Amino acid sequence: MGMSTHIGAKPGEIAPRVLLPGDPLRAKWIAETYLEDAKCYSNVRNMFGFTGTYHGVSVSVQGSGMGMPSASIYYHELLSDYGARVLIRVGSCGALTEELQLRDVVAASASSTDSAMNRVRFDGLIDYAPVASFELLRKAVDVAADKELPMHVGQVFAADAFYTDRPDLFDRLAAYGVLAVEMESAALYTLAARFRARALTLLTVSDHIKTGASTSSHEREQTFAHMVEVALDTVVADA
Numbered sequence: 416m417g418m419s420t421h422i423g424a425k426p427g428e429i430a431p432r433v434l435l436p437g438d439p440l441r442a443k444w445i446a447e448t449y450l451e452d453a454k455c456y457s458n459v460r461n462m463f464g465f466t467g468t469y470h471g472v473s474v475s476v477q478g479s480g481m482g483m484p485s486a487s488i489y490y491h492e493l494l495s496d497y498g499a500r501v502l503i504r505v506g507s508c509g510a511l512t513e514e515l516q517l518r519d520v521v522a523a524s525a526s527s528t529d530s531a532m533n534r535v536r537f538d539g540l541i542d543y544a545p546v547a548s549f550e551l552l553r554k555a556v557d558v559a560a561d562k563e564l565p566m567h568v569g570q571v572f573a574a575d576a577f578y579t580d581r582p583d584l585f586d587r588l589a590a591y592g593v594l595a596v597e598m599e600s601a602a603l604y605t606l607a608a609r610f611r612a613r614a615l616t617l618l619t620v621s622d623h624i625k626t627g628a629s630t631s632s633h634e635r636e637q638t639f640a641h642m643v644e645v646a647l648d649t650v651v652a653d654a
């Protein structure tokens with residue numbers, strides 16, 4: 416284990432438990448707001464990663480970029496080169512159903528995708544079902560209940576394109592029970608399974624596809640406290 420191609424950490428500088436926002440500045444905000452003794456272990460490509468402690472538990476927070484090609488690079492290197500065992504994505508998402516409101520928290524039990532990455536992986540022969548770690552999901556649900564924080568649990572859609580020519584497919588997905596759209600969860604669940612690690616995706620609704628309501632880029636970087644606290648308390652519950 417050692418420096419990897421896209422993460423500049425030395426062996427042992429990354430904790431086995433990692434929070435994963437897409438936005439590297441959200442990683443910095445999480446580290447500065449929540450972690451004790453936070454140290455930046457990588458600024459390669461400005462995709463910041465930090466390690467510190469939360470309630471005495473060692474935890475890292477690593478930016479992963481937008482979309483599955485970028486995020487898969489960070490997930491893969493964390494799993495293969497740094498021994499990450501628990502990966503919790505903390506992302507933003509667009510709500511596909513009126514059941515969700517802006518700033519609601521979603522735990523993704525499963526992730527459908529239009530990405531070709533798993534089609535290539537399985538020779539186009541199998542529609543692999545990327546799912547959350549049941550153990551982590553159960554812990555996150557318990558943590559949210561303890562905090563009396565409402566959390567929606569259900570399927571999400573991991574899209575390749577943020578700007579889509581097929582908004583009609585969002586309605587089709589919603590009709591089949593999919594709550595929200597984001598861009599990384601399917602790759603996270605697939606790679607965690609491949610490396611026999613555990614993963615969960617927590618999301619905060621930053622946009623509402625149905626109503627057009629949305630949060631600012633500043634809010635996407637520096638708010639979402641409820642989701643981050645559920646993620647960190649899940650890490651502690653799992654330690």
Ligand SMILES: O=P(O)(O)O[C@H]1O[C@H](CO)[C@@H](O)[C@H]1O
Nearest residue numbers: 436437438481506507597598
């Ligand atoms: O806020 P993050 O974690 O980046 O997540 C969502 O936001 C980005 C698109 O704006 C995509 O990465 C999507 O998955």
Ligand SMILES: O=c1cc[nH]c(=O)[nH]1
Nearest residue numbers: 507508509597598622
């Ligand atoms: O992928 C995403 C993330 C936030 N909002 C969206 O509409 N899509």
